Amino acid sequence: MTDDQKTQPGAGASCGGGPVMTPPPWRRWARPQGGWSLSEVPDLSGRIAVVTGAGRGIGLAAAEHLARHGAHVVALCAAEEGGRAPATALRQSVPGSRMDRVPCDLAQLAQVRHAATDIVRLADGRVDILVNNAAVAALPPTRSPDGYEAHFAINHLGHFALTGHLLPALLNAPEPRVVNVTSVLHWLGRFRPDQVAMPRRYHRWTAYFDSKLANLLFTYGLHAWAGAHDLPLRSIAAHPGLVNTTLGSRALRADARHREARALEWMQARWHSPEQGALSLVRAAADPHIGGGDLLGPGGRWEWSGPPVPARAARRATDPRAAERLWQLSQHLTGHPFPTDGRKPARDRGET
Template sequence: MTTPPGDSAGWTAADMPSLIGRSFVVTGANSGLGYQTSLALARKGGHVVLAVRDLAKGAEAVERIKAEDADAHVEARHLDLADLDSVRSFAAGVERLDVLVNNAGVMWTPRLESAQGFELQFAVNHLAHFALTGLLLPVLADGRDARVVTVSSFLHKQGFLHFDDLQGEHKYSRRGYYAQSKLANVVFALELHRRLRSNGVAVASVLAHPGYAATNLQSAGPTGVQKLGLRLGNRLLAQDAEMGALPQLYAATHPEVDGGQFIGPNGRREQKGHPALVEPLEAARDRGTARRLWDVSEELSGVVYDLPR
């Protein structure tokens, strides 16, 4: 783990450059890390599209941001990541984009299925963002200092890609399939970086994770004892969402960030702190695994990238 080049260990959102004239899409933007990310980007002059499942909550988030900054350029648009038809509809309405922040996620849910019948954590956390990125790539390619920021978790290091049972139809665990989805985020983002670079596409694929940040992610999916334990952990151990959003803000805006980098907190076990370069699970770099995940993701989502491997 190292401090990102050119920065002190105390980088905050206040250190971001002016974002006037730049356009952002943030998924899951009405609360938690997504809201804090959208707020910070808007404060620096960026035009931010809050991509949200609940438009009423999205409108409330827009109003909260404008209450802090009356000149903020923010809007909410509907995006249900549990439905690939919604992903396609949302992407069709995006005409200009510099940075896509794949932030939204679900955690430790019972085994539920998306609209297309895929296991929910894999569908929302990975497959929908894979599809959204592919659909928006032609628009991003025309952007300025264009980036895709994929938000994973330090729990990706506990993950395994169950290619023989990706949907958890035979043996499902909430934690295991969450870790699988977060590992898929890392494998996807690194492979996207390789394909963009080898094909000369001027879009950077960057990874980020928030460490242990207190958000409603820990209460929306888990149930019973797990939910109570996570609530207690949020109070006693976690950093707040504002701090948790710093790695993805750094990844989205810092001029020295490069494709293929992974930004996370600089504290012990990457659970808290200011942005730093961190390392993914070594297995996430495996090219064969990446090609296999890419192929199955294109097949399941129906979104085929125009990027030869």
């Protein structure tokens, strides 16, 4: 159990049999205090880092940053997110670096389970860092192959299942941490458990905002679950600010919404690059001073850009009752990848 977990009292509800810890105190809007840079990343040699959505955008940038600091990176990518080019380019620029690629469609829970098996094999049974980054945005009404609304399925449910399947490997690491990538726009989200299949009144951006709120509720739910089981796992959230990527605009153009896509691209192009946006993720993954339950984001105005600092979450994002309800719902929909019988995970029972 980390120091920050020890000092936070329980709060009544439970995630898998233990008390939900009181959410971290509200933070004021952060401003850079001397900043934070890649020079502060410790040597990650010998550590295994899994990054989802690492075929492009901030996922690729985060994977490259971690690999350049010595981590063996396992990049989880959708089939259309490129082949081995990123890993080849990285090896050419950083001799001795290692990046393996595992294809997976996070919308398909069966693929997530198989991908977790491949990751454990590549990582020799131990995962130090899991960065749940992959996301979609602004999709038209779409259901996953398993029957769930696509933003909820990919942005949250697939990552929940992946984390649960990788839990034994995470607990084989001395100081494991899970980083869930959310958005500053989670403030506009709502938790609608009765609409996970498909909202009755669908809006492409509302569905995205709701999924980003779910990322934070999962972060705090996992933080509570780890504390209840006296585990050293740190569950941390990070958001990149406003980043110049094709997230959102890609789906808009595919749906012939070119004017909306151009407006989004115009705004994104004036802020973070993917390399800058990835700094929040990298700090959450590597900074030893960041504790479980923390949220990091850019420290500039409106948290759109700037060096990564502790950020403030919406009150509904740390609601213990909502976190518990989402946890139980996600367990049910994904086949209960986290222990549910009151026992501690394998490492605590002396198993391997």
